[in-house]
Amino acid sequence: MTTASPPHTAPTPRTTYRQVLAEPRFRLLFLTRMLGVIADSLRITTFSALVFAGTGSALLSALAFGAGFLPQLFGSLLLGSLADRLPPRALIAGGYLLEGVAAALLALVRMPIAAGLAVVSVVALATPVFSGASGQLVARWLNGDAYVLGRSLNNMASSGAQLFGLTLGGAAVAAVGPHAALAVGAALHLLCAAAVRLRLPRLAAQPTDGNPPGGGxxxxxxxxxxxxxxxxxxxxxxxxxxxxxxxxxxxxxxxxxxxxxxxxxxxxxxxxxxxxxxxxxxxxxxxxxxxxxxxxxxxxxxxxxxxxxxxxxxxxxxxxxxxxxxxxxxxxxxxxxxxxxxxxxxxxxxxxxxxxxxxxxxxxxxxxxxxxxxxxxxxxxxxxxxxxxxxxxxxxxxxxxxxxxxxxxxxxxxxxxxxxxxx
The missing domain is CATH 1.20.1250.20 (MFS general substrate transporter like domains)
Structure with missing residues (x-):
């Protein structure tokens, strides 16, 4: 009489990038994020060049470059809870819309440097709310190792899109001028807003124990x-x-x-x-x-x-x-x-x-x-x-x-x- 061997447990199959991208909701967020980073890089570098051309000041040019980053911490401290308390589709689409409107204002309205810096800072202040809502959805839709690979894809998209955006910014400024280059960035952001609004499922905000979503x-x-x-x-x-x-x-x-x-x-x-x-x-x-x-x-x-x-x-x-x-x-x-x-x-x-x-x-x-x-x-x-x-x-x-x-x-x-x- 032979003894049956114990059942062999197959190793857990490795998650692949292809499987992660097969999730249509993540794929939409991934592609719009990539376009958004290109548009951001285009806006940041072009606005910085525009400020330098108008003032000749390296300090103001550097300030124009940094205005899109430093206010984000204050936005997270003061507004961060909205990422969990408002519907994510509206937040993400609204974020791209706000960035598109800001780039369009910089492209079409001849405003003082201080006003332009204020516009960029307002967008940076709100950025953590939009990015937090997107990150929450990725964590909700991708589980286990798929979530880690999703973060990896987003990192690679950001790096590649940033490189492309910086290159595109320099070429666009040389070819059509800074204002037209800003208009291109605005169009990319508005395209992202429309794609998210039309293609991302409508999801309710997280429950907040009966408290109104906007209060406090x-x-x-x-x-x-x-x-x-x-x-x-x-x-x-x-x-x-x-x-x-x-x-x-x-x-x-x-x-x-x-x-x-x-x-x-x-x-x-x-x-x-x-x-x-x-x-x-x-x-x-x-x-x-x-x-x-x-x-x-x-x-x-x-x-x-x-x-x-x-x-x-x-x-x-x-x-x-x-x-x-x-x-x-x-x-x-x-x-x-x-x-x-x-x-x-x-x-x-x-x-x-x-x-x-x-x-x-x-x-x-x-x-x-x-x-x-x-x-x-x-x-x-x-x-x-x-x-x-x-x-x-x-x-x-x-x-x-x-x-x-x-x-x-x-x-x-x-x-x-x-x-x-x-x-």
């Missing part, structure tokens, strides 16, 4: 942000995603000065600037496509090390070819964020995820705006290469900090965090 938005946003930052697992996961990006952005802000101080050939800075987003594309593709979920999560610290260690190499003042390699490697390290996505989502309350995703994005934009200011302050003392190396050291210290964590990815959100999200 400021109070609820501040309370929700305080609860998120006061909950240790969420707080540390936010900073784990913010800090490495801030340090690398600080080094990125010195690339032009580094190329100039080392007398690289004309135009070299543009090649060096492109290395980080190209590396981001490659890193997300490799880590998202070929590594399994557990491997991605084990690679978080090594990938943050990969962000920082090449930047430390700039202390030796490498030449142009080696600088290209170092920046490409640093860009690949950005894929560390894929290994944090499941843990971050598990740490969030069921309600209030939209505000959390808005805070993640707005905080990231803010620290990437502050990074070049902080790192640049050291360049006067240590030189550009030394300051870039210092930024790399900051990323390495972040990796060491993450190693000290007690990894508890399955921990449930605390009662006060859940209660605040529902309040």
């Amino acid at each position: 938005a400021l109070r609820k946003s501040l309370r929700g942000t305080g609860a998120l930052l006061g909950h240790r697992p969420v707080r540390r996961l936010l900073f784990a995603q913010w800090l490495p990006s801030a340090f690398v952005a600080g080094a990125e802000g010195l690339i032009v000065a580094y190329a100039g101080s080392h007398h690289f050939p004309s135009g070299s800075y543009a090649v060096l600037m492109a290395c980080l987003p190209v590396g981001m594309l490659l890193g997300d593709l490799v880590v998202g496509r070929w590594l399994r979920p557990a491997a991605r999560e084990r690679m978080v610290v090594p990938l943050i090390v990969l962000m920082g260690l090449p930047l430390v190499g700039f202390a030796g003042d490498p030449g142009r070819p080696l600088s290209v390699v170092l920046l490409l490697l640093a860009g690949c390290g950005f894929a560390n964020g894929l290994g944090l996505q499941r843990e971050f989502l598990a740490a969030l309350p069921e309600r209030g995820q939209g505000q959390a995703f808005g805070l993640l994005g707005s905080g990231n934009m803010t620290v990437q705006g502050l990074g070049p200011v902080c790192v640049g302050a050291f360049a006067a003392v240590s030189g550009t290469g030394g300051a870039m190396a210092l930024a790399g050291l900051g990323a390495l210290l972040t990796a060491a900090w993450i190693l000290t964590w007690r990894r508890t990815p399955e921990r449930e959100p605390s009662a006060d965090l859940e209660a605040s999200a529902q309040a």
